Each structure stands twice: as C-alpha cells, then as structure tokens.
Amino acid sequence: MKRHEFLRDLHKATANRNYLEIGVNDGRSLRLSRVPSIAIDPAFKVVTEIKCDVHLVKATSDDFFARENPLQHLKGGRHPLRNLKRGRSPFGYWRRTTLDLSFIDGMHLFEYALRDFINVEKHSDWSSVIVFDDMLPRNIDEAARDRHTGAWTGDVYKIVEILGRYRPDLVTVLVDTEPTGQLVVFGADPANTVLSDKYDEIMAEFDVPDPQKVPEAILDRVRAVRPETLLSAGFWGPLVRARNLGARRSRGWPPLRRALEEFAVSR
Incomplete structure (x- = not known):
C-alpha cells in the first residue's frame, strides 16, 4: 500500500474531527482531508483541488507554533464551560483544541522532525494519532543528511530510536508503506517535557x-507492520468512541495501550 492510500484510510479509521499537516508540498496528502485543517509549509505549491476548510500557512513549523494561538482556525465555536467563581458568566470560554490526526512530513532531518513532534504533542492528547513520514529509508544514500539522491528520506528514521529511548510511555508502530514507510505514534502527553528537556543531549x-549508520532493522523493515493489518485492528472503534465522549487520559489511555500491546504481540 502506498503512503497516500494509507493516509486516506487512516482518516477513516481515526474518524478525525480535525487535521494538521507539516510539509504540504503539492497538496497530495492535504487533499485527503475533509475536516477543518491546518497545513504548514514555507514554500508550498498546491496543484490539486483541496476539499476541506483549510488554513494554509506559508511559514516554517517552528515559526507557526511560536504564534500565540496557532490552532485558532480549528476552534469550532464557544462552549459554555462551567465557571465556579461567583459573579462570572459561564459563557464565552473556548474549549481546548486538541489535534485528532497530525502528519509530520517537513524537513527531512531528525532535529526538525523532533521539534515538530514536540510542538504537535503540546496540542494533542492520549487519543491523538501522530504520523511521521519517510521513516524507512531503502539504503544508506537515501538516509544521508546531505542530500545527494533523487529520492531522499534524510535521517528522520532516528526518531524511532529517540522516542523508544526517551519516551517509553508512548506506543509507536512502524508501517511498511511504499515507498519509504511511516511511523504512527499513540499516547501523546502534552504535559511531558522530556524531549524538550533532553533536546541538547x-x-x-x-x-x-554522513554516511549515517542506519540500523539493519530499519533497512530490512523487520519491525514494520503491513498497513492493512494496522488499519483493520480492533482498537480504532473504542479509541474514537472514548475520544468523542471526552474520556480523560487516566481512563482512556490504559485500555488503548493494552490493546496496542496485544496488537504488537499478535502481528
């Protein structure tokens, strides 16, 4: 399955209510969205019809997330949150915007992808699904930091090891999509600052x-699952229902993590 086919079906599996994309290029992945979306790229050149309510941002992702209210476009209206202070109107407070589905496909160097994840996670929660592109280079040349090939993933594959080492609280699934694989991340925690704290380290x-020492497990895709297998897993329905009911992390994440771990063992 090609990457855009997988993304199309992932939109369906997650039943996402909003979408954020870093790295628009010509818009082939953005055209899959049918929900309020934000798409960020300092030099996008969209040549395809977009069929969603989208805020196209011509900026670097670092600059975008430095804005005071970067996800303002995704707010669907005011919610009458209860205010316990006497004399205050209960109306006019924004519900916190949480990203349901995010796709990170920006600059193909691991530090950019890492910063993108740090920023996206601040606006996500346990039910969010975050996808990295180009995680399975097919050879050493394709994985170089200094691009010298036509097809180029750069060294973003390092995100697999970084998250595994520094964020064992997350669950990550490598997906064997064509041409260069993807990584799906579950269990985001906006309160976790480990990656920011350890960034210099x-x-x-x-x-x-260069040349990069790409692990054989990455080149041979030994841990990658078939995209069809992930998309047909049984945890998507419970995830969507719990998310839409507003389940807190303490209630929603433990059963999802167990289901993901069972999925990992069975594949």
Whole structure:
C-alpha cells in the first residue's frame, strides 16, 4: 500500500474531527482531508483541488507554533464551560483544541522532525494519532543528511530510536508503506517535557556526519507492520468512541495501550 492510500484510510479509521499537516508540498496528502485543517509549509505549491476548510500557512513549523494561538482556525465555536467563581458568566470560554490526526512530513532531518513532534504533542492528547513520514529509508544514500539522491528520506528514521529511548510511555508502530514507510505514534502527553528537556543531549548524540549508520532493522523493515493489518485492528472503534465522549487520559489511555500491546504481540 502506498503512503497516500494509507493516509486516506487512516482518516477513516481515526474518524478525525480535525487535521494538521507539516510539509504540504503539492497538496497530495492535504487533499485527503475533509475536516477543518491546518497545513504548514514555507514554500508550498498546491496543484490539486483541496476539499476541506483549510488554513494554509506559508511559514516554517517552528515559526507557526511560536504564534500565540496557532490552532485558532480549528476552534469550532464557544462552549459554555462551567465557571465556579461567583459573579462570572459561564459563557464565552473556548474549549481546548486538541489535534485528532497530525502528519509530520517537513524537513527531512531528525532535529526538525523532533521539534515538530514536540510542538504537535503540546496540542494533542492520549487519543491523538501522530504520523511521521519517510521513516524507512531503502539504503544508506537515501538516509544521508546531505542530500545527494533523487529520492531522499534524510535521517528522520532516528526518531524511532529517540522516542523508544526517551519516551517509553508512548506506543509507536512502524508501517511498511511504499515507498519509504511511516511511523504512527499513540499516547501523546502534552504535559511531558522530556524531549524538550533532553533536546541538547539528543542533538549531541544523534547529529553525526554522513554516511549515517542506519540500523539493519530499519533497512530490512523487520519491525514494520503491513498497513492493512494496522488499519483493520480492533482498537480504532473504542479509541474514537472514548475520544468523542471526552474520556480523560487516566481512563482512556490504559485500555488503548493494552490493546496496542496485544496488537504488537499478535502481528
């Protein structure tokens, strides 16, 4: 299954109410969205019809997330939240915007992808689904930091090891899509600051000159699941229902994590 086919079906599986995309390029992935969306790229050149309510942002993702209210476009209206202070109107307060589905396909260097994840996670929660593109380079040249090939993933594959080491609280699933694989991340925690706190430490270890030492497990895709297998897993329905009911992390994440771990064992 090709990456855009997988993304199309992932929109259906997640029944996402909003969508954020980093790295628009010509719009082929953005055209899959049918929900309020934000798409970020400093040099997009959309050549396809977009069929969603989209805010196209011509900026770097770092600059976008530095804005005071970056997800303002996704707010669907005011919600009459209860205010316990006497004398205050209960109306006119925004419900916190949480990203349901995010796709990270920006600059193909691991530090950019890492910062993108840090920023996206701040606006996500346990039920959010975050996808990285280009996680399974097919050879060493394709994985170089200094691009010298036509097809190029860069060294974003390092995100697999970084999240595994620094964020074991997350569940990650490598997906064997064509041409260069994807990584799906579950269990985002906006309160977790480990990656930000350890950013300099991570850079010191992983920012190394070419040629990159790509793990054989990445090149051979030994841990990657078939996209059809992930899309047909039984946890999507319960995830969507719990998310739409507003289940808190303490209630929604433990059963989802168990289901994901069972899925990992069975595949």
